[in-house]
Structure formats: structure tokens, C-alpha cells
Amino acid sequence: MMNAPHLHLLMNHVPVILVPVGLVLLLAGWIKRSGDLKGAALWMLVAGGLFGGLAWMTGNAAHDVIHGLVPGISHEAIEAHEDAATVALIAAGLLGAFSLWGLLGFRGRKRLPSWFIAIALAGSLVVSGLMARTANLGGKIRHTEILAGEQGKTPPESSHK
Numbered sequence: 001m002m003n004a005p006h007l008h009l010l011m012n013h014v015p016v017i018l019v020p021v022g023l024v025l026l027l028a029g030w031i032k033r034s035g036d037l038k039g040a041a042l043w044m045l046v047a048g049g050l051f052g053g054l055a056w057m058t059g060n061a062a063h064d065v066i067h068g069l070v071p072g073i074s075h076e077a078i079e080a081h082e083d084a085a086t087v088a089l090i091a092a093g094l095l096g097a098f099s100l101w102g103l104l105g106f107r108g109r110k111r112l113p114s115w116f117i118a119i120a121l122a123g124s125l126v127v128s129g130l131m132a133r134t135a136n137l138g139g140k141i142r143h144t145e146i147l148a149g150e151q152g153k154t155p156p157e158s159s160h161k
Contacts (some may be wrong), residue, residue, distance in 0.1 A: 004061035012055040012138065016091060016131045018048035023124035030117055038112055042099040045124060049096020052131075056089045059138075073141060081137040088130040095123040 002010075022044035029037030063082065064074055102116050 004058060004065045005101075006056035008055065010140040011051070011058045015048045015052040015055055016135045018030050018044050018051060018096070019092060019124060019131055020128040021129055022048060023121065026117065026121055026124060030121070032041065035111065038117065039103065042103050042120065045099040045120065046103070048127070049092045049094075049099075052089050052096075053076070054091035056085055064112045069078045077137070081134065081141055082100035084130070088134045090121075091127045091130050095120070096121065096126050108144055 007158070022041045025037050025041035025044060029041055059082065063078060066078075100110060100119060102120065104118070106112050121123075
């Protein structure tokens with residue numbers, strides 16, 4: 001049976017992937033002048049916002065399970081990840097809502113306005129960065145190889161071979 005930390009580890013990758021892929025598709029749609037690519041990209045950004053909410057909720061549940069129960073877990077690392085996740089969630093939610101508004105509000109038009117695409121591209125770039133930062137901070141909670149790499153050291157030998 002899956003517990004909250006396991007569910008969070010499965011769920012948290014979805015928005016981290018969806019938003020940058022949405023950014024790439026939106027850029028490709030803009031370059032190729034493809035309404036279909038732009039529409040697919042905007043739906044990905046909507047989904048990225050929704051899955052960002054799920055990742056955030058499962059993260060809260062995971063925190064409740066691992067806090068104080070798992071040795072070697074840094075409270076400061078968890079707090080930094082949670083703070084970054086909250087900012088990323090808000091930004092992804094706003095981008096998802098903006099994207100949905102564009103999909104519904106400009107439905108029936110031949111083209112999405114260029115100002116709308118420009119804002120969506122800029123927002124996608126910002127949210128992609130926020131998601132990457134959040135993921136990086138989350139990895140530091142438990143992955144000693146990330147911390148060792150930042151300090152210029154090799155990680156200690158593992159007993160898992």
C-alpha cells in the first residue's frame with residue numbers, strides 16, 4: 001500500500017514536467033503559427049496548475065508522516081522546500097487559470113492574441129523556474145548525493161549495492 005510520502009514522490013514530477021513541456025509547445029506553436037500546438041500547450045499549463053495543487057497537497061501529507069519519524073531529515077530543508085512549493089503552486093495556479101481563461105475566452109477566434117501568447121510564454125518560463133527550484137530543494141531533503149555535489153564532495157558509500 002502506498003503512503004503519503006510515496007504518493008508525493010510519484011505526484012510531484014507531473015507539474016515539474018508538464019509546465020516546461022507546455023512552454024516548449026507554446027513556443028513551437030508561436031514559431032510555427034499553429035493554433036493546435038498553442039491550444040495543446042495551454043491545456044498542459046492548465047493541467048500543470050491542477051497537478052501542482054495535488055503535489056502540494058500530497059506534500060503536506062508527506063510532511064506529517066516523515067516529520068520527526070525519519071532520521072537524518074532536516075527540518076530546515078523541509079521548510080525551504082515547502083516555502084518554494086507554495087510560491088510555485090500560486091504561480092502555477094495563476095498560469096493555469098490564465099491559460100484556461102484564454103482557451104475559453106478566445107474560443108471561436110481564428111487566433112489567440114499575440115499579447116496573450118507573450119504573457120503565457122513569460123509565465124511559463126517563470127513557473128518552470130519555480131518548479132525546478134522547488135524540485136531541487138525537495139531533492140535535498142533526502143538525497144545526500146545532491147548535497148555532496150554542491151559541496152564538492154563525493155557522497156558517502158552506500159550499503160545499498
